[in-house]
Amino acid sequence: MGDLELLLPGEADELVRGLRSFPLREMGSGGWNQQHENLEKLNMQAILDATASQGEPIQELLVTHGKIPTLVEELIAVEMWKQKVFPVLCRLEDFKPQNTFPIYMVVHHEASIVNLLETVFFHKEVCESAEDTVLDLVDYCHRKLTLLVARSGCGGSPEEEESQYSTPIQELQKQAELMEFEIALKALSVLRYITDCVDSLSLSTLNRMLSTHNLPCLLVELLEHSPWSRQEGGKAQQFEGGRWQTVAPSERQKLSKLDGQVWIALYNLLLSPEARARYCLTSFAKGQLLKLRAFLTDTLLDQLPSLADLQGFLAHLALTETQPPKKDLVLEQIPEIWERLERDNRGKWQAIAKHQLRHIFSPSEQDLRLQARRWAETYRLDVLEAVTPERPRCAFCRAEASKRCSRCRNEWYCCRECQVKHWEKHGKACVLAAQGDRAK
Numbered sequence: 390m391g392d393l394e395l396l397l398p399g400e401a402d403e404l405v406r407g408l409r410s411f412p413l414r415e416m417g418s419g420g421w422n423q424q425h426e427n428l429e430k431l432n433m434q435a436i437l438d439a440t441a442s443q444g445e446p447i448q449e450l451l452v453t454h455g456k457i458p459t460l461v462e463e464l465i466a467v468e469m470w471k472q473k474v475f476p477v478l479c480r481l482e483d484f485k486p487q488n489t490f491p492i493y494m495v496v497h498h499e500a501s502i503v504n505l506l507e508t509v510f511f512h513k514e515v516c517e518s519a520e521d522t523v524l525d526l527v528d529y530c531h532r533k534l535t536l537l538v539a540r541s542g543c544g545g546s547p548e549e550e551e552s553q554y555s556t557p558i559q560e561l562q563k564q565a566e567l568m569e570f571e572i573a574l575k576a577l578s579v580l581r582y583i584t585d586c587v588d589s590l591s592l593s594t595l596n597r598m599l600s601t602h603n604l605p606c607l608l609v610e611l612l613e614h615s616p617w618s619r620q621e622g623g624k625a626q627q628f629e630g631g632r633w634q635t636v637a638p639s640e641r642q643k644l645s646k647l648d649g650q651v652w653i654a655l656y657n658l659l660l661s662p663e664a665r666a667r668y669c670l671t672s673f674a675k676g677q678l679l680k681l682r683a684f685l686t687d688t689l690l691d692q693l694p695s696l697a698d699l700q701g702f703l704a705h706l707a708l709t710e711t712q713p714p715k716k717d718l719v720l721e722q723i724p725e726i727w728e729r730l731e732r733d734n735r736g737k738w739q740a741i742a743k744h745q746l747r748h749i750f751s752p753s754e755q756d757l758r759l760q761a762r763r764w765a766e767t768y769r770l771d772v773l774e775a776v777t778p779e780r781p782r783c784a785f786c787r788a789e790a791s792k793r794c795s796r797c798r799n800e801w802y803c804c805r806e807c808q809v810k811h812w813e814k815h816g817k818a819c820v821l822a823a824q825g826d827r828a829k
Contacts, residue, residue, distance in 0.1 A: 510582035533576035541616035584657035593721040785811040
């Protein structure tokens with residue numbers, strides 16, 4: 390697994406075997422937290438393996454033990470918790486947590502799972518091992534991309550402005566909103582990897598992608614809005630590596646990774662034989678798809694030569710008569726995870742929130758110290774620096790940082806002034822992390 394190793398093969402096998410689904414009311418509990426930590430370790434090891442090109446043991450273990458459907462169910466369950474329970478929890482009058490870390494772990498859980506799926510879905514056997522849950526995953530990606538398009542029409546991605554969010558709950562809500570943008574971008578990559586398998590997907594999945602959700606037209610809208618690109622202070626920026634980065638003038642014609650994912654997904658959905666046979670080219674679809682011709686410049690074709698085939702398809706489409714919407718009677722599978730979870734918990738959202746407030750999100754100081762120790766063991770700094778090789782950012786102003794908090798060694802700062810200003814927010818977490826380290 391390379392020079393830097395987080396998990397031994399036997400440990401990884403044990404963690405993968407132990408993965409299971411949790412009811413919504415147990416999210417944040419002791420057993421759930423243990424699984425969250427295990428997932429983070431698997432996530433980091435999978436990234437290390439992929440980066441070092443040392444094979445993909447995590448991906449192989451997930452396929453061997455049939456755990457991809459479990460990950461998909463956990464992903465959709467935490468998505469539902471964030472939509473249905475988290476807002477109710479924040480509105481409870483007696484919800485005044487001294488420390489929001491336990492809740493943040495639940496909010497962050499969706500990002501952890503979708504990041505792991507993005508890493509392993511590169512391999513086609515992973516998509517095949519998802520079995521019927523690939524339908525649920527397609528629906529999940531569609532929900533995220535629809536929100537991404539809607540957000541780009543309302544001013545783009547949210548900005549992190551800590552000074553405007555004074556209370557811990559308001560800060561937590563803002564962090565969840567910021568995280569949602571990054572999750573949607575990960576969902577785009579997962580969807581692209583699913584389209585790589587389009588010729589082996591079930592007819593129900595193909596119909597879901599092409600007819601129910603009309604993903605080709607949604608992807609055209611993403612290219613039009615390009616929510617991962619923006620102009621800031623007269624400079625072009627792209628969202629990459631978890632932050633906005635200024636693009637040098639000489640690099641502006643270079644295809645970004647996210648634009649590339651959209652183009653490859655469109656290529657797969659429009660040119661693969663199975664998809665072409667089933668996609669109904671209505672007048673609306675034709676109008677949307679022909680917008681792509683404006684983007685297919687010589688510069689783009691030089692970077693993705695295979696798009697010349699797509700250019701030919703569009704030239705032919707421009708001369709083709711449109712088709713009326715199909716009205717065939719088709720018996721098909723439908724996604725069931727979201728519907729089942731909603732049915733099982735309908736009318737119980739407030740009860741779940743109150744239960745979690747009393748029994749999960751109001752830990753004692755001793756419990757927090759123990760949890761801080763576990764977090765310190767999970768998020769090893771040498772591993773974090775390996776999976777995020779870019780320069781650390783200041784926790785207060787987000788500039789490049791070179792100084793680390795000497796007490797907890799977790800946060801980075803560009804100067805002493807920023808560290809002092811951030812202490813009000815960082816202080817309690819710093820003390821807990823330092824106590825956790827001393828307890829080892």
